[in-house]
Amino acid sequence: MALAMAVLGAQAAQAGVTLTDLDGRQVVLDHPPERIALGFYFEDYLAVAGPEGADRLVALSRAPWADWRPGQWKAYAARYPQLNSLPDIGHADDNTLSAEAIIATRPDVAILSTWQTSALGEPGLRQLDAAGVKVVALDYNAQTVERHVLSTQVLGAVLGQPERAQRLADLYRAKIDDTLARIAMAGPSHLKIYVELAQSGPREVGNSYGKGMWAGVIDLVGGQNIAAGQIGNWGPLSPEYVIAQQPDVILLAGSEWINRPASVPMGFGATDTVAQTRLQAYAARAGWADLPAVETRQVYGIYHGGIRTLSDFVYVRSVAKALYPDAFADVDPVQELQDFYADWLPVAPDGLFVTRLK
Known part of the structure; x- marks a missing residue:
């Protein structure tokens, strides 16, 4: 105040x-x-x-x-x-x-x-x-x-x-208020979410988030973050712990990293063709085939470079839509991102910013 x-x-x-x-x-x-x-x-x-x-x-x-x-x-x-x-x-x-x-x-x-x-x-x-x-x-x-x-x-x-x-x-506040109002109407979600920085490929466990950044998004929309209480701001979770938690939704945070051939490419210049191949590689990790998130294809690529920005309400609403699909059936986060850039920024967001495992 x-x-x-x-x-x-x-x-x-x-x-x-x-x-x-x-x-x-x-x-x-x-x-x-x-x-x-x-x-x-x-x-x-x-x-x-x-x-x-x-x-x-x-x-x-x-x-x-x-x-x-x-x-x-x-x-x-x-x-x-x-x-x-x-x-x-x-x-x-x-x-x-x-x-x-x-x-x-x-x-x-x-x-x-x-x-x-x-x-x-x-x-x-x-x-x-x-x-x-x-x-x-x-x-x-x-x-x-x-x-x-x-x-x-x-x-x-x-x-x-x-x-x-x-x-x-x-x-920003209006978009978040609308998001929270929809969630309140839908009722609490008991779905577990796991988020991983998908920078180095499935053979290496990337950071998850216990506080702030993606953890802040999950907390805001009422998801059950499996990293909460396990790590501080960020750090890797053990593969055994992730499997034992049986997450219902998995967010693989990708970006435009240079010289990261196994990463999930998201953001400016990224294409869904390549992203899907990388998402499938993560889904094929040992023990992941039977995870609820993989069985229901609730595995998402999401733009890590878009978080901690004024346009990150788009990613808040993307995560909320995964948790409460009926409440957000009429919400198109990708179009909202296009609208934000058209109204406020001097470039167009040409690339891939949110995608789901097919």
Whole structure:
């Protein structure tokens, strides 16, 4: 509530703005930033900023976009060729993200995820402050409606687009409210769900999610996440445990990974022909043939790059549809994704984002 009041009570950006970011840090901006270093949440930034938002970028944390989501990166780089020449401020996962790299690009503001500000630590944040770089933290990773909405409102306040941001926040909340209303009418689901990061192929057990991200989606729609209480935020579950749990629904989270020939390809540029082959390989794992999810073909490929974004209501509704098919019979998540991109983003989502084992 305090965060919401800080954002909603902000003055018009042209006259300066005071806000509280998702780290709980108060940030004072004298004017809308003209030079922005962007660490993560690339599509959310562009959705709130509008098509001209790319012109304000002076640096990126490149790996989480170009390496994690190369198909998505290719689509945006074709629309904005200048992305290819932006300086790289480093990557939190390999400890190359640095205050020095950010400062060297002379931004007014660095928009980062909370896990990136955590990686910089207090010494790095003080260094940025001393150099006159304002830091604004966002958090779509928590996978809660509240932090999605607040992150969007904070972005709007920073970028001088509070009305556009509020429309996006209202859209997100409306889609989630509709989802929850349908679930309430349908009654509780007792179906068990197993989600696995399908990056390395069926011979290697990928991460599942106990908190946040996909776990947050499952919790929101009332599924029984078999990873809950077994791991922290993420980590692999033992094959024996998964089989013993007899999941009714399996989500294989795929993406556009490079040099991952056995992964489930999902996202920009992916095709169902290849995805089905990879889904079948997972379904053929030892002990999986008799799982309820495999017997009923409730095995789904779903776009990992689409989670922790403003468009992830599409994946929330996709999971809800698997659990409550009658309640969501008239919902077409793929069409809703197409509509979101047409209304808010400068590229089209050409590829495969949700599919089911045939």
